[in-house]
Amino acid sequence: MQRSVPQTFDRVLSSMCTDPHPAARAAAERFLATNPGDPATYRDVAELEADAVATLGEMTGLADPHGYVTSGGTEANVQAVRAARNRRRGDVSDPNVVAPESAHFSFNKAADVLDVELRLVPTDDDHRADVGAVRAAVDDDTVLVVGVAGTTEFGRVDPIPELAAVAHDAGAFLHVDAAWGGFLLPFTDRAWSFAHAPVDSLTVDPHKCGQACIPAGGLLFRDRSGLDSLAVETPYLESTSQATLTGTRSGAGVASAAAAMDELWPDGYRREYERAADLASWFAGELRSRGFDVVDPELPLVAADVSDSLFAALRDREWRVSRTDAGHLRVVCMPHVTREALSSFLADVDAVR
Ligand code: 0PR
Numbered sequence: 001m002q003r004s005v006p007q008t009f010d011r012v013l014s015s016m017c018t019d020p021h022p023a024a025r026a027a028a029e030r031f032l033a034t035n036p037g038d039p040a041t042y043r044d045v046a047e048l049e050a051d052a053v054a055t056l057g058e059m060t061g062l063a064d065p066h067g068y069v070t071s072g073g074t075e076a077n078v079q080a081v082r083a084a085r086n087r088r089r090g091d092v093s094d095p096n097v098v099a100p101e102s103a104h105f106s107f108n109k110a111a112d113v114l115d116v117e118l119r120l121v122p123t124d125d126d127h128r129a130d131v132g133a134v135r136a137a138v139d140d141d142t143v144l145v146v147g148v149a150g151t152t153e154f155g156r157v158d159p160i161p162e163l164a165a166v167a168h169d170a171g172a173f174l175h176v177d178a179a180w181g182g183f184l185l186p187f188t189d190r191a192w193s194f195a196h197a198p199v200d201s202l203t204v205d206p207h208k209c210g211q212a213c214i215p216a217g218g219l220l221f222r223d224r225s226g227l228d229s230l231a232v233e234t235p236y237l238e239s240t241s242q243a244t245l246t247g248t249r250s251g252a253g254v255a256s257a258a259a260a261m262d263e264l265w266p267d268g269y270r271r272e273y274e275r276a277a278d279l280a281s282w283f284a285g286e287l288r289s290r291g292f293d294v295v296d297p298e299l300p301l302v303a304a305d306v307s308d309s310l311f312a313a314l315r316d317r318e319w320r321v322s323r324t325d326a327g328h329l330r331v332v333c334m335p336h337v338t339r340e341a342l343s344s345f346l347a348d349v350d351a352v353r
Contacts, residue, residue: 012320031048056220057220059186068243070219073203077177083226097118097143100130102152121137128157147160154324203218305326
């Protein structure tokens with residue numbers, strides 16, 4: 001018996017998840033019972049994972065990526081902090097991580113479980129990491145500097161090459177959290193790559209803009225030693241070591257990530273990026289013409305200052321929207337968000353104001 005009606009995406013405007021591509025759904029179902037945590041036993045899914053990592057590397061401009069498909073951005077970020085701490089063990093007695101305050105809360109979890117100090121530094125007036133403030137916060141015990149390429153609240157891209165220089169001057173690693181932005185950035189005119197910025201590790205999630213099924217995050221390292229620093233021995237498995245945080249993990253997520261990228265990289269993702277970017281700039285203009293204070297969208301995420309009462313009224317009308325700390329309503333132009341849906345949202349805005 002079916003317990004409940006599956007969630008539809010019609011009114012979901014602030015989520016970073018979306019309806020998976022049909023090929024991703026089909027692949028997830030086929031690989032439901034496989035465990036990439038034991039790659040020597042489940043070889044087919046292990047091959048798909050290698051394909052997925054290679055494509056994520058191509059997407060981010062990393063020629064020879066070392067990584068795996070995580071359970072999501074949280075696991076990838078926790079593991080990036082863990083790798084940096086492990087790699088600098090011996091040089092550093094009291095490790096710290098420096099991140100802009102726009103960094104996702106998964107870094108707070110990482111700091112907590114790894115017993116590393118998290119130094120959050122203010123962002124600039126346009127919600128990007130302030131390089132001077134980051135430079136002032138790093139010291140000899142800094143193991144990792146974090147930059148975000150597509151922030152959760154405002155969709156901002158931090159100055160990655162400058163942050164890499166700050167990190168490396170301090171002897172620390174640079175991690176880029178592109179969990180949401182990674183599948184969009186290759187198509188922007190600020191196209192970025194490991195080639196242009198010597199990034200050491202990167203989070204990029206197929207289950208967000210990659211249109212894969214949950215759970216499918218991505219963690220990549222430039223050097224083999226990054227991944228190796230996470231490995232523990234696994235004496236009784238067919239494979240002898242494991243670098244992932246989870247043990248048994250979802251073959252469905254891995255296979256769906258490989259299938260989605262196989263279908264969509266690069267042209268399908270480019271088309272979707274262009275559609276979403278057009279939609280975001282149209283929607284930002286509509287809100288502005290109604291007198292709202294709108295944060296100019298850099299990536300297809302529109303944040304606008306709304307009153308408590310308007311926000312509550314829209315929630316009452318079943319719009320699934322969330323707000324930032326500062327009171328900005330966020331509309332994330334994910335593949336399921338259409339112009340029709342946003343027109344109907346604007347009609348409700350007009351009706352309840
Ligand atoms: N890094 C960034 C930049 C993120 O935006 C997120 C999630 C993460 C890391 C963590 O990723 P996982 O959630 O995969 O571990 N950002 C959204 C958020 O926390 C996630 C989200 C997705 C929230 C769908 C709601 C939702 O319906 O707001």
